[in-house]
Amino acid sequence: MFVGSPLRAAMERTQELYSNDEQSIEENLPAQEEMNTTVEIESSSIPQSKNHKRWLHISIYVFFVLSCQALATILGRLYYENGGKSTWMGTLVQLIGFPVLFLFRFFSQIKAPKSTDTTTSIQFPSFTTLGSVYIITGLLVSANSYMSSIGLLYLPVSTFSLILASQLAFTAFFSYFLNSQKFTPFIVNSLFLLTISSALLVVNTESQNTTNVSRVKYVIGIICTIGASAGIGLLLSLVQLILRKVLKKHTISTVMDLVAYQSLVASCVVLIGLFASGEWNTLTSEMRSYKLGKAPYVMTLVSIAISWQVYTIGVVGLIFESSSVFSNSITAVGLPIVPVVAVIVFHDKMNASKTFSIILAMWGFISFVYQHYLDEKKISHTNPVEVTRLPVEEGHRDIQIV
Template identity: 55%
Template sequence: MITIVPPRPRSYKWWFRVLMYSFFVLAGQSVATLLGRLYYDEGGKSKWLATLVQLAGFPLVLPLYCLVAIKSRKEHDLGHDSGLCPMTSMPPSYKKLMFVYVSLGVLVAVDCFLYSVGLLYLPVSTYSLISATQLAFNALFSFFLNSQKFTPSIVNSLVLLTISSALLVFQSDSSSGSSTNGSMSRAKYMVGFICTVAASAGYGLLLSLTQLSFRKVVKRETFKAVLEMLIFQSLIASSIVCAGLFVSGDWTHLKREMKDYKLGEVTYVMTLAWTAIAWGIFSLGAIGLIFDVSSLFSNSISTVGLPIVPVFAAVFFHDSMDGVKVVSMVLAIWGFISYLYQHYLDVAELKKKTGRLASKFDKQGIANTATQ
């Protein structure tokens, strides 16, 4: 006799994790972006150092990883002692895991460097709005890699986000930088724009590949696997960026840069330290959302920060909020709400299917009891 087991509805623990990860993404991204702009505005010049602090916060999760690993080991031993069924799928080989970690680590290093260049040459509000194209690129890559369905709401969301970022190409020269040379300022603005769009594409690809790796290679739905993915890819990416810092010769100028920092040496160190911590929190939240929901949902949550970062940028860095930026922000928020509505429809449909399967399960159980 084949027993039909209906899918279980998402528990309060799942919702708590999703809310916690979402807060990590929003808070980490907003604080880190603003601190990154502060570093450049007050005298910081090293793109390699600005990239390194995006990655250097991963050791903060090592204590949590140790606790999770100890708990996982105890549960594993208990499972063998109590005669529980072993895992149905074989664990991945170390070669496959290392290939995944190295590949994603290289992509992370390149992506973070492009973001550093974009933040250097763009106002932080413009930078944040352009980054919304992550969602469009992620949806495109998820369509090919993770069988993401394109519903009318998702298509509408992607079109709005694309138009939102495309509008920023027509920003005036005055908002593109502080250089005295107008043509050079415009050139730097376009370099920053191109690098930010490329970084957004890379980040969308990274999230899709991470989700694909969990499904095809890692095959372990555990928080320990999430932490391992974050730690190893960050370690590899940090090593690559450190090598770039020394090969480029930027490290020889850091001592002078710290002394010349407008807010003082202590503030220089604290700015870099808190930027690293904020990005570490963001990464933990992003990978957690990929694990519990999807890469597209993880990316969409980061777009909620769109109305947060530009507003704070206008307050603290006096970024201009002209008509183009306001329209771009409205379209970006509209695009996110459209995607969120589609996620609501998906959850509602899942509940209906769960109810139908549960009803079928109960009827089958009654029929089997009657035949016995």
């Protein structure tokens, strides 16, 4: 009897403790479920926030490309229309504004948070490798700029801008070999529409716009513009390859360095050409005889320089965030805008073919963006936690905005 009582008491005590534990677990279960739900919401909202931030960057780059491309082209033609004759000066102002890129890089580093990740070590390219990259791309940039300067001198604005839109086809061609670019039906549709849009305006260019230019110079302008278009397509694809294979530290600082130093090399090459050709001797008389005056002459050249550098930031930024084909599609969309601006500035006629060309260009742009939307939607269903980038290029590694 006395032995059973302590045993019974111990069993009752154990049962009481077990009951209390079950009650405690049941009471804490709703709180635990709420905590798990909160963690899931927070973890899913972080990638969504990063994705929205990325689309914001893309929107800013698109604005840079569309606005500054039209502005720089119109100002370049304004320079020639009012007495400017130096093709080397017209080339130099496309490049000499590269210090703006260093300023942009400086402020981006101030605003960016310091990275504390020390787990990953990326081997930075050697000085020789970087120097070779800057020299090769710089030489290509200088050649493209000089050919486009000649084309803008001898061709009407609409003809020049819309022949230049053929760079989209050249970029697709070079990206196929250099970057293994894959084409979906929507991308092919976009390329087709943008190419037809450009070709339509070139074919229907009014002949009276070139009455003050000889036939030989007109043909030279077309050849140089096509050459510049091919060179730009090669450059965009090459830059994408360099960012992926050579400059593996994907930051805004890296991109700005690439663009700034290649512009520095190109500016030096063009300066040599300016002095070697003897055109620098005529710049003083050119400024004095400029129809709009000396101050507008200087302001025109300065504005061209700044506009082209902001445009360059947009182009490389789109390559950085997406692909060279997408970047070139935005460029092709912007080229039909130039004739519209030319109607206002130079009083050109807006005919039905120009209007239809712009509609085709916008259709092609929408087709390309829709393909990006489908790719992103597909990835989000496959892996909803880690959707933080546009799924355009294979091998496109994590990108930091620094």
